[in-house]
Amino acid sequence: MMATTVGQQQLVAARAAFAEGDVQSLAMLPLPLQQSWQRSHAAGVRPDQEPYYPPLQGNGHHLESRDDRRLARCVQPELEQLWSAFGARGWTMFCANREGMVIVHRAHGLEDAPLLRPIQVGRRLGEAEIGTTAPAVSLADDLPALVRGNEHYLQRFAPVFCLSEPAGAGLRCDRHHRVGGARSGIAAGLFPAGGAGHREPLDAHAQRCAPAGGAA
Secondary structure, three states, X not given: OXXXXXXXXXXXHHHHHHHOOOXXXXXXXXXXXXXXXXXXXXXXXXXXXXXOOOOOOOOOOOOOOHHHHHHHHHHHHHHHHHHXXXXXXXXXXXXXXOOOEEEEEEEOXXXXXXXXXXXXXXXXXXXHHHOOOHHHHHHHHOOOXXXXXXXXXXXXXXXXXXXXXXXXXXXXXXXXXXXXXXXXXXXXXXXXXXXXXXXXXXXXXXXXXXXXXXOX
């Protein structure tokens, strides 16, 4: 189910209480998100701060790591299929390596949303930079994740929904190579809250996330 307005308001209050040291306020979040909020806090991220987007590694196009290039080749076809099914203006999809650095990215050519523009190949987007997101939870826990509105640690991401799935162990690059043990946030779709066209993939993904704690 989509998050309710009441639930979102309660999350705003919970975030404010947590910022003041009230750990009990996290109880309304699924356990993976509670742990992500705590990791974000431990990294020195404040809920009211702007997202920190570190400089790109490399030139934003060429990946220096051979493993990153191999993983990018593996996930590119799947990412293109997902984009064909769901991609639109207001969406961005990407795959990140286990360090949270974007290695494949797909977005609408006219995308101008300030929260989405900084997502580029070569940029690290972990909890220490932008707090709790679905890809960060997938990277940490190797689970599908859905983070809606004020479930994000940063207030700035309240207008956004994001979802993610871990990838790697089951992907074949060719007949001889398997990307084994690579935890990656793939199919990470971020888009503004309230878009009617996004309900179907969100609800379907929520069912996949249910065994890991469901949704608040």
